[in-house]
Amino acid sequence: MTRKVLIADDEQNIVISLEFLLKREGFEVLVAGDGEAALQMVAEHHPDLVLLDVMMPKRNGYEVCQRMRARPEWRGIKIIMLSAKGRDVEVSKGVSLGADLYVTKPFSNAELVAQINALLASA
Amino acid sequence: MKARHKLVLWVVVLYLAVLGAAAALGVVLGAGLPAADQETLLRILGERLPAMVFVAGILLFVCAAAVKWLFAQYVTAVRALAEQTTVVAGANEALRVNTGGAREVAEAAAAINRLAEAHHALRRDFEHRARESGAQLGEERNRLAALMSELSEGVLVCNAEGRILLYNEQARALFGAGRGTAVAALVGLGRSVFTLVDREQVAHAMEKLQPRVNAGEAPSSTRFVAATAAGRLLRVRAAPFVDSGGEAAGVVLALEDVTGQLGQEAARRGLLRALAAGVRAPVANIRAAAENLASFPDMAPERQARFVEIVAMESQSLTQKLNAALRDYADALKANLTLEDMRVLDLLGVARQRMEATLGVSTELVDVDETLWIRVDSFALVQALAYLGTRLRDEFGVRALRLSAHKEAELVELELGWTGASAAHDALSAWESAPMQIGPDETPLSVRDVLERHGGEAWLQTAGAGGAKFRFLLPAVEVAPAPLRAPAAPLESRPEYYDFDLFRGSSAATALQERKLVELTYTAFDTETTGLEPSAGDEIISIGAVRIVNGRMLKNEVFEQLVDPRRPLNRESMRIHGIEPRALQGQPDIEKVLPLFHRFCEETVLVAHNAAFDMRFLELKESSAGVKFAQPVLDTLLLSAAVHPAQQDHRLESIAERLGVRLIGRHTALGDALLTGEIFLKLIPLLAERGVLTLRQALETSRETYYARLQY
Numbered sequence: 001m002t003r004k005v006l007i008a009d010d011e012q013n014i015v016i017s018l019e020f021l022l023k024r025e026g027f028e029v030l031v032a033g034d035g036e037a038a039l040q041m042v043a044e045h046h047p048d049l050v051l052l053d054v055m056m057p058k059r060n061g062y063e064v065c066q067r068m069r070a071r072p073e074w075r076g077i078k079i080i081m082l083s084a085k086g087r088d089v090e091v092s093k094g095v096s097l098g099a100d101l102y103v104t105k106p107f108s109n110a111e112l113v114a115q116i117n118a119l120l121a122s123a
Numbered sequence: 124m125k126a127r128h129k130l131v132l133w134v135v136v137l138y139l140a141v142l143g144a145a146a147a148l149g150v151v152l153g154a155g156l157p158a159a160d161q162e163t164l165l166r167i168l169g170e171r172l173p174a175m176v177f178v179a180g181i182l183l184f185v186c187a188a189a190v191k192w193l194f195a196q197y198v199t200a201v202r203a204l205a206e207q208t209t210v211v212a213g214a215n216e217a218l219r220v221n222t223g224g225a226r227e228v229a230e231a232a233a234a235i236n237r238l239a240e241a242h243h244a245l246r247r248d249f250e251h252r253a254r255e256s257g258a259q260l261g262e263e264r265n266r267l268a269a270l271m272s273e274l275s276e277g278v279l280v281c282n283a284e285g286r287i288l289l290y291n292e293q294a295r296a297l298f299g300a301g302r303g304t305a306v307a308a309l310v311g312l313g314r315s316v317f318t319l320v321d322r323e324q325v326a327h328a329m330e331k332l333q334p335r336v337n338a339g340e341a342p343s344s345t346r347f348v349a350a351t352a353a354g355r356l357l358r359v360r361a362a363p364f365v366d367s368g369g370e371a372a373g374v375v376l377a378l379e380d381v382t383g384q385l386g387q388e389a390a391r392r393g394l395l396r397a398l399a400a401g402v403r404a405p406v407a408n409i410r411a412a413a414e415n416l417a418s419f420p421d422m423a424p425e426r427q428a429r430f431v432e433i434v435a436m437e438s439q440s441l442t443q444k445l446n447a448a449l450r451d452y453a454d455a456l457k458a459n460l461t462l463e464d465m466r467v468l469d470l471l472g473v474a475r476q477r478m479e480a481t482l483g484v485s486t487e488l489v490d491v492d493e494t495l496w497i498r499v500d501s502f503a504l505v506q507a508l509a510y511l512g513t514r515l516r517d518e519f520g521v522r523a524l525r526l527s528a529h530k531e532a533e534l535v536e537l538e539l540g541w542t543g544a545s546a547a548h549d550a551l552s553a554w555e556s557a558p559m560q561i562g563p564d565e566t567p568l569s570v571r572d573v574l575e576r577h578g579g580e581a582w583l584q585t586a587g588a589g590g591a592k593f594r595f596l597l598p599a600v601e602v603a604p605a606p607l608r609a610p611a612a613p614l615e616s617r618p619e620y621y622d623f624d625l626f627r628g629s630s631a632a633t634a635l636q637e638r639k640l641v642e643l644t645y646t647a648f649d650t651e652t653t654g655l656e657p658s659a660g661d662e663i664i665s666i667g668a669v670r671i672v673n674g675r676m677l678k679n680e681v682f683e684q685l686v687d688p689r690r691p692l693n694r695e696s697m698r699i700h701g702i703e704p705r706a707l708q709g710q711p712d713i714e715k716v717l718p719l720f721h722r723f724c725e726e727t728v729l730v731a732h733n734a735a736f737d738m739r740f741l742e743l744k745e746s747s748a749g750v751k752f753a754q755p756v757l758d759t760l761l762l763s764a765a766v767h768p769a770q771q772d773h774r775l776e777s778i779a780e781r782l783g784v785r786l787i788g789r790h791t792a793l794g795d796a797l798l799t800g801e802i803f804l805k806l807i808p809l810l811a812e813r814g815v816l817t818l819r820q821a822l823e824t825s826r827e828t829y830y831a832r833l834q835y
Contacts, residue, residue: 011404013433017411020426024419084403105407109414 006030008038009053035059054083069098200224277378311680313672394452401444405437467495496600510559540592636819645671646724647800651700662688667793683793685710717748734758761825766809
């Protein structure tokens with residue numbers, strides 16, 4: 001069964017790369033351009049994992065993460081936060097709000113794929 | 124006993140004594156005779172009675188004359204001597220006693236005169252010295268105030284109670300709101316420093332120092348950062364000072380505005396954060412795309428082209444972000460807290476002096492742009508210039524140096540030039556990395572270190588025939604900094620920035636009511652209003668006030684503020700106060716002004732002419748402004764009536780004329796407040812003559828006068 005990954009990011013240039021990468025890795029890829037859309041996609045498609053950018057229009061990544069963790073039926077969905085904000089306080093905030101992993105940009109594609117696989121395997 | 128009675132008594136006593144003696148002689152002689160002889164004698168005497176009476180009369184005259192002469196010679200003269208001596212001792216030292224009379228009296232007078240002369244000389248000498256030391260003290264204090272005004276730091280000196288007894292204009296500017304005199308004036312003589320700086324902060328600083336003071340060590344200073352009401356951040360250095368008995372007598376506060384410095388630090392942190400956040404996202408995009416390109420060489424050509432496009436696009440965006448950040452935070456990068464802004468001309472002046480004094484070379488300034496300012500560690504830079512001069516002198520025999528400076532885009536170019544010998548091209552690179560040594564002084568710093576600290580560069584440039592110059596490029600400071608500075612004033616009119624009599628301040632010791640009028644702090648004030656009936660809606664349009672401390676009116680500690688009355692002005696009142704409606708537009712309303720005025724006059728006794736009128740206006744606004752004027756109020760109208768009860772006219776002008784106070788600036792609130800203050804100061808000694816010394820007595824006297832006038 002192919003795993004579904006939702007990419008929630010408003011920056012087209014990273015979305016293109018991530019979408020290409022994850023498709024080549026054999027995932028089914030969904031894309032959302034803002035926080036609202038991300039929540040909607042989660043409700044409709046129930047992905048296995050969400051790559052969540054912190055700075056997005058409408059709802060930021062923290063809010064999306066918090067809302068997702070408030071819903072028991074979504075508890076199994078893994079969340080990786082991707083962010084250009086890399087200060088300690090921001091990382092702990094993301095983890096406290098329920099993210100499984102907080103990855104600061106820039107990151108290595110290969111490492112990201114490895115982390116995704118590890119998270120999904122642990123589920 | 125009166126002299127005349129005494130004289131008569133003496134005459135009578137002497138006369139009776141002479142008569143008595145004659146009678147007794149007659150009785151003694153007569154008693155020894157036979158009876159027949161006695162009879163004969165009595166008969167003879169009886170026959171000669173008129174002659175005897177005549178002789179007795181002559182005797183009386185002689186006695187009177189003798190007593191009178193003696194009296195004049197001794198008694199009257201001694202009495203006059205005593206009176207004149209009293210005058211000499213008490214009132215007129217220049218007077219010399221001269222009473223005539225007997226020689227003995229004249230001798231005594233001469234002795235007294237010699238004593239008076241010696242006393243007078245002693246007194247003159249004493250007064251001369253007192254005057255001299257007083258003048259010297261005054262001069263020293265003026266010099267102190269003048270020095271304080273030259274400092275770039277704000278300085279406040281307070282006594283143990285926290286009352287300000289010395290300040291400089293910079294301190295006032297630091298605590299001011301930056302506009303209007305109203306708030307700036309809160310720094311004032313006799314005011315509590317704790318309205319400016321948090322009491323706890325000062326107390327805490329003092330506590331930290333106390334153990335060291337107790338241990339007999341010289342008290343040093345402690346530092347803290349305090350915020351002012353206007354939002355400035357001040358670095359405060361507090362140092363206590365002790366009196367001769369070792370007790371804490373007060374504290375000196377040195378104030379420095381660090382708002383800008385802290386702002387620059389915040390800006391630098393902002394730069395780092397902006398760079399970190401701004402760079403991450405584009406780099407992430409590039410990296411993801413590049414890794415895809417590298418990992419999947421088999422991808423479709425159009426997808427490959429898309430990834431390459433992303434790399435190109437994001438690299439551009441990265442460049443823009445970097446440039447924008449560097450541009451936005453350029454000032455923060457340039458600012459080096461250990462560097463000071465300095466006029467280039469001054470810097471070169473110092474450098475010249477240094478080189479001529481320590482190197483013995485001649486120097487001249489050529490083409491120095493006098494408008495240039497530079498941010499430097501002047502000591503290090505002068506040292507670098509002098510060091511290069513040393514090497515030139517020692518290794519190339521250069522005896523004359525030229526210094527010049529001009530602007531080169533955003534940079535200042537300093538040139539150290541010479542003629543005669545051209546230094547080898549690589550001289551500078553060798554010299555600039557060696558530790559600087561000038562004569563016996565050596566530092567571990569090199570010219571390169573100094574250049575790096577300043578963000579500058581230097582190189583050697585040969586200038587044609589047998590000459591060369593070192594060129595230094597250093598960042599220029601955009602605008603010449605405007606130092607906070609008191610307006611220059613001639614010494615005699617220097618405003619009152621100190622009052623050391625406040626050292627003796629003991630306001631807490633005696634209740635306000637029992638304190639002497641001369642030593643209280645007052646606020647003389649006046650208001651201008653739209654009309655005479657506050658209850659009918661008339662409003663204050665202007666408040667003026669001046670502080671009186673230790674019997675001096677402090678003309679630079681004034682309050683002057685126009686107030687928007689929120690109602691039209693009528694013509695009659697405009698004729699009196701001369702304030703145009705236009706002038707009141709945009710002025711704060713009374714709810715804003717009254718708290719400011721309340722702060723200005725807190726802990727003082729209010730003084731006004733016909734105070735009841737002004738107080739009525741203030742009281743009606745107390746609740747809406749959220750303040751209460753609870754302090755005692757003195758009324759110059761009532762006090763004047765108490766001092767001159769026979770006069771009917773107690774208008775401000777009439778009192779001023781009576782007391783010899785000049786009328787200036789009438790019918791502005793501040794003008795009238797100044798006039799009221801001056802009159803009040805003249806009334807204090809007149810009240811003292813009538814035994815009115817304390818505030819309580821003055822209030823009681825005012826009340827009595829008030830009732831007296833009402834009953835009348």
